[in-house]
Amino acid sequence: MKKALKYGKLQKKSKISKNVLKLLKKKSTIIDVLTKRTYAQRREIAFAYERRTKKDMISALKGALSGTLETVILGLMKSTTQYDASEIRGSIKGLGTDEETLIEILCSRSNAELVEIKSVYKELFKKDLDKDVAGDTSGNFAKLLLALVQTKRADASAVVDYQKIDDDARALYDAGVRIKGTDVPTWISIMSERSVPHLQKVFQRYKSYSPYDMQESIEKEVKGDLKRSFLVLVQCFENKQLFFARRLNEAMKSKGAKEKIVTRIIVSRCEVDLKKICSEYKSNFGQSLQKTITEHTKGDYQTALLSLCGPEE
Secondary structure, rough: OOOOOHHHOOHHHHHHHHHHHHHHHHHHHHHHHHHHHHHHHHHHHHHHHHHOOOOHHHHHOOOOOOOHHHHHHHHHHHHHHHHHHHHHHHHHHOOOOOOOHHHHHHHHHOHHHHHHHHHHHHHHHHHOHHHHHHHHHHHHHHHHHHHHHHHOOOOOOOOOOHHHHHHHHHHHOOOOOOOOOOOOHHHHHHHOOHHHHHHHHHHHHHOOOOOOOOHHHHHHHHHHHHHHHHHHHHHHHHHHHHHHHHHHHHHOOOOOOOOHHHHHHHHHHHOOOOOHHHHHHHHHHOOOOHHHHHHHHHHHHHHHHHHHHHOOO
């Protein structure tokens, strides 16, 4: 997301305080102001509103909005890390587990992002993320997610270790396609502890041992949530923005849209890599993400999503 032009410098705090009272009068103003600012700027607006009115802006937004638009705007009032932590918490508290959300976030975030998410999760909910994940999942699926949450992934190195690349490629093959059954702990260890550039080279090397590529091997060897988790990991190692573009395309294939998925991806990526996701979307699906959103959503919700995506490029 592009910063509004030198917002802090061009608008004096007194002017923000005067204009902030108008903010909640119209939904169109709320959308226009909050979707075109960074999180830091939105927090500044919220503080100005609270100083001026002696009221909490989040509560005021809840009173002024409803439905999918409310979900988007309240999501934007959190930092990216706070939003991710809250989505994870929402996926595991109460009856049942929303495995789809849990997999998407834990398997697509970088090691550094997961370190931050763990810290913020503890701060917000007074609970340990690893204990909550362990309590709500089971089997090898739980072991994989916990391995990711433990954030043991190596940093990228300028030195390419070709022997280790070959060893890991061979180990993945020997633990799966080559034998009857699957040595899942070996797969978990390699995919949760090696750096992303290293794994990209491992998957290339893997093809010299296996008649199937890594994604095809996962499809053949494991099933259920474990399969979905490994596939998200590999797809994100190879091209994270394409992974999100595909998720958005799948969520808007039929009439209407799977709004929960669309909202989560666009809100969580708007200050990370949404422009690149838009680019991958257009390259792979023949039309812009903005056009797809226009076809599958409506009203203020559509306006907010389009504003976050920005103009077509």
